[in-house]
Amino acid sequence: MSIIVFVEDWNNLFKKASFEAVSYAKSWAELAGTTVTAVTSSGAADPAALAAFGADRILTTTLAATPFGMAQQLATITNGSAGMVIAGTSLGRSIAPALAALSGGALSTNTTDTPSSVSPVTVERGAFSSKGIETIELIGGLPMVSFVPNSVGIQERAGEGLVENLDATGTDLLRITEQSIASGKVALPEAEVVVSAGRGLKGPEHWSMIEELASVLGAATACSKPVSDIGWRPHSEHVGQTGIQVNPNLYIAIGISGAIQHLAGVSASKTIVVVNTDAEAPFFKAADYGIVGDAFEVVPQLVNAMRAFKAGQ
Amino acid sequence: MNLLVCISHVPDTTAKINFDAAGTALDATGVQFVINPYDEFSLTKALHLKEAHGGTITVLNVGGPETEPTLRKALAIGADQAIRINATPTDAITVAKELKNHIAANAYDLILCGQESIDYNGQQVPAMLAALLSLPFVNACVDLAIDGSAATATGEIDGGHSTYAGALPMVIGGKKGLVEEKDLRIPNMRGIMTARSKPLQVLEATENDAATRAAKFVKPAAKSAVKLVDSVDELVHLLHNEAKAI
Ligand SMILES: Cc1cc2nc3c(=O)[nH]c(=O)nc-3n(C[C@H](O)[C@H](O)[C@H](O)COP(=O)(O)OP(=O)(O)OC[C@H]3O[C@@H](n4cnc5c(N)ncnc54)[C@H](O)[C@@H]3O)c2cc1C
Numbered sequence: 001m002s003i004i005v006f007v008e009d010w011n012n013l014f015k016k017a018s019f020e021a022v023s024y025a026k027s028w029a030e031l032a033g034t035t036v037t038a039v040t041s042s043g044a045a046d047p048a049a050l051a052a053f054g055a056d057r058i059l060t061t062t063l064a065a066t067p068f069g070m071a072q073q074l075a076t077i078t079n080g081s082a083g084m085v086i087a088g089t090s091l092g093r094s095i096a097p098a099l100a101a102l103s104g105g106a107l108s109t110n111t112t113d114t115p116s117s118v119s120p121v122t123v124e125r126g127a128f129s130s131k132g133i134e135t136i137e138l139i140g141g142l143p144m145v146s147f148v149p150n151s152v153g154i155q156e157r158a159g160e161g162l163v164e165n166l167d168a169t170g171t172d173l174l175r176i177t178e179q180s181i182a183s184g185k186v187a188l189p190e191a192e193v194v195v196s197a198g199r200g201l202k203g204p205e206h207w208s209m210i211e212e213l214a215s216v217l218g219a220a221t222a223c224s225k226p227v228s229d230i231g232w233r234p235h236s237e238h239v240g241q242t243g244i245q246v247n248p249n250l251y252i253a254i255g256i257s258g259a260i261q262h263l264a265g266v267s268a269s270k271t272i273v274v275v276n277t278d279a280e281a282p283f284f285k286a287a288d289y290g291i292v293g294d295a296f297e298v299v300p301q302l303v304n305a306m307r308a309f310k311a312g313q
Numbered sequence: 314m315n316l317l318v319c320i321s322h323v324p325d326t327t328a329k330i331n332f333d334a335a336g337t338a339l340d341a342t343g344v345q346f347v348i349n350p351y352d353e354f355s356l357t358k359a360l361h362l363k364e365a366h367g368g369t370i371t372v373l374n375v376g377g378p379e380t381e382p383t384l385r386k387a388l389a390i391g392a393d394q395a396i397r398i399n400a401t402p403t404d405a406i407t408v409a410k411e412l413k414n415h416i417a418a419n420a421y422d423l424i425l426c427g428q429e430s431i432d433y434n435g436q437q438v439p440a441m442l443a444a445l446l447s448l449p450f451v452n453a454c455v456d457l458a459i460d461g462s463a464a465t466a467t468g469e470i471d472g473g474h475s476t477y478a479g480a481l482p483m484v485i486g487g488k489k490g491l492v493e494e495k496d497l498r499i500p501n502m503r504g505i506m507t508a509r510s511k512p513l514q515v516l517e518a519t520e521n522d523a524a525t526r527a528a529k530f531v532k533p534a535a536k537s538a539v540k541l542v543d544s545v546d547e548l549v550h551l552l553h554n555e556a557k558a559i
C-alpha cells in the first residue's frame with residue numbers, strides 16, 4: 001500500500017520537478033503511514049539519488065514512448081497502492097488523466113498543496129484560473145495527484161532507496177516522428193523566476209534586454225498574449241488564462257498592463273514586480289513591488305543591479 | 314469526415330468569480346458564459362478540415378439546459394448539428410464516460426477537444442476519453458494534418474514540440490496554433506439565423522459515479538498594497554531581504 005510516484009527524466013537526467021514529486025509522495029506517505037515507491041526510466045542516470053528525497057523502493061523500467069503507453073505501464077504498478085503522484089509537467093499532464101481513466105478517475109490536477117487528510121485524500125487545487133481555490137476529495141478508485149511544479153518545494157528526507165528493475169507493458173498508439181526542445185533555456189512551467197514583457201516594449205528588437213535580465217536571474221522568459229499574437233515572441237511564451245499558467249517565486253512584468261486574463265495566469269506567483277510607465281496600470285494592484293518608470297531606462301539598470309547582486313552572493 | 318468537437322461552457326474570461334454562500338459551487342449570478350476559448354480553436358480547425366475534406370461537424374456538450382445558447386453559438390459559427398447530453402457535470406471522469414458512451418456508438422473520424430476548460434482548469438477530459446476508448450491522443454495540439462485515414466499532430470511539450478503520427482480516429486486537445494487567432498470566426502447574421510433551424514438533440518445521461526468531490530471553494534486572499542520603489546537598488550534589496558525571492 002505504498003504511495004507511487006512517477007519520476008520523469010529528460011536525456012537521462014531527472015527534472016527538478018521530479019525531486020519535488022518524490023518529496024510530495026514522501027509527505028503524503030508520512031501522513032498515511034506508508035512507504036514511497038518511485039517509478040522511473042531504466043535509462044535514468046542515477047536512480048539511487050531519489051532516496052535522498054524519500055524514495056524507499058525505486059523501480060526502473062523501459063518506458064514506452066508516449067504518455068498513453070506509460071499510463072498503461074503505470075497502471076500495472078499502481079494496482080493496489082495507496083496513491084499516485086505525478087508532477088504537472090507537460091508529460092505529467094498527459095499521463096495522469098490517462099492513468100486515472102484506467103484506475104477509477106479520482107485525479108486532482110493543478111494541485112497546490114500536499115494532502116491535509118487521507119480519509120478521503122483531500123487536497124487544494126487552483127480553479128477558475130487562480131480566481132478560486134478548490135478543496136477536493138478523492139473518493140473513488142486510486143487517489144491521484146498531479147501538482148503544479150514549484151508549489152510544494154523539494155525537501156530532503158531519506159528513504160531506503162532499494163533499486164529494482166521491473167518489466168511493465170504498455171502500447172504506444174502513436175509514433176513520435178520528431179521532437180525538438182530548445183536547449184539551454186529554462187522551461188516556463190518549472191521556472192522559479194519568470195521575466196515577462198508586454199506590448200509596452202514596442203517591438204521584438206527590444207527583447208534582448210529582457211533575455212539579458214532573464215539570463216542574469218536564471219529565469220524563463222514569458223510574454224503577454226498580444227505579443228505572441230503579433231509574432232514578436234513564440235506562442236509557447238504566452239502566459240495567462242488562455243496561455244501557460246505559472247507560479248514562480250518571482251514574476252517580473254515589464255510593460256504589461258495587467259488585464260484580468262493576464263493576471264489569471266500569473267497571480268499565483270509568490271512575489272510580483274511590475275515595471276510600467278503608467279502609475280494607473282491595473283497590474284500595480286496585483287503587485288508586491290512596483291517601479292513607475294520607462295522600461296528602456298529601468299531594465300538596463302535592473303540588469304546591472306542584479307548582476308552586481310549575484311556577483312556579491 | 315465525421316468530426317466531433319467537444320465543447321465546454323465556461324464563464325467569460327473577464328468574469329468576476331464568486332461562490333455560493335455554502336462555498337460549494339460557483340455563484341453564476343451575473344456571469345456571462347461562453348464557448349471555452351481552447352475549444353474555439355478546435356471548432357475552427359474542424360471548419361477548416363470540413364472545407365478541405367468535406368464532412369459533418371457535430372458539437373457535443375455534457376451539461377444542463379443552460380448550455381444550449383453556447384451550443385447554438387457553435388452552430389452559428391458553422392457546426393452542422395449539436396448534441397447535449399443532459400447531465401450536471403460533476404467531475405472529469407463522469408464527463409469523459411458520457412462522451413465515451415456516445416462516441417463508442419457513433420463512427421467519428423476525429424474528436425477535437427480543447428486543451429483545458431478555463432473553469433475548473435482540469436486538463437483531464439480529453440486524455441481520459443482517449444484512454445477509455447484506447448484511441449491515440451495528442452495534448453496541447455498546435456498543428457494537425459489529415460491524410461486519408463492517417464494523421465500527423467504536433468503537441469507542445471515543456472520547452473519545445475513533439476510530432477506524432479497515427480491512425481484515425483484520434484483525440485486532440487487543441488489550443489492557439491492549431492489555427493491562428495485571426496482565423497477564429499464570430500457568428501454573422503446569416504449564421505445566427507441558420508443556427509436556429511439546425512438540429513440540437515438532447516440525450517439522457519447514463520453515468521453518475523463521480524470519483525472526486527468539490528468540498529469547498531474560496532477566493533485567494535487579497536494582496537496587500539503594492540510597495541512602489543524609486544530605484545532598482547532598493548528593489549533588489551527588498552527582493553532579497555524582505556520577499557526572499559532572490
Ligand atoms: C478571450 C481572451 C483571452 C485572453 N487571454 C489572455 C492571456 O492568456 N494572456 C494575456 O496576457 N492576455 C490575454 N488576453 C488579452 C488581454 O485582455 C490584454 O489585451 C493583454 O493582456 C494586454 O497585453 P499587454 O499588457 O502586453 O498590452 P497593453 O494592454 O497594450 O499594455 C501595455 C502596457 O505597457 C505600458 N508601457 C508602454 N510603454 C512602456 C514603457 N516604455 N515602459 C514600461 N511600460 C510601458 C503601458 O502603460 C501599458 O500598461 C485575452 C483576451 C481575451 C479577450
Ligand SMILES: Nc1ncnc2c1ncn2[C@@H]1O[C@H](COP(=O)(O)O)[C@@H](O)[C@H]1O
Nearest residue numbers: 319374375426427429430435436437438
Ligand atoms: N462538459 C463537457 N462537455 C463536453 N466537452 C467537455 C466538457 N468538459 C470538458 N470537455 C472537453 O474537454 C476539454 C478539456 O476540459 P477539462 O478536462 O475540463 O479541462 C474541453 O476543452 C472540452 O473540449
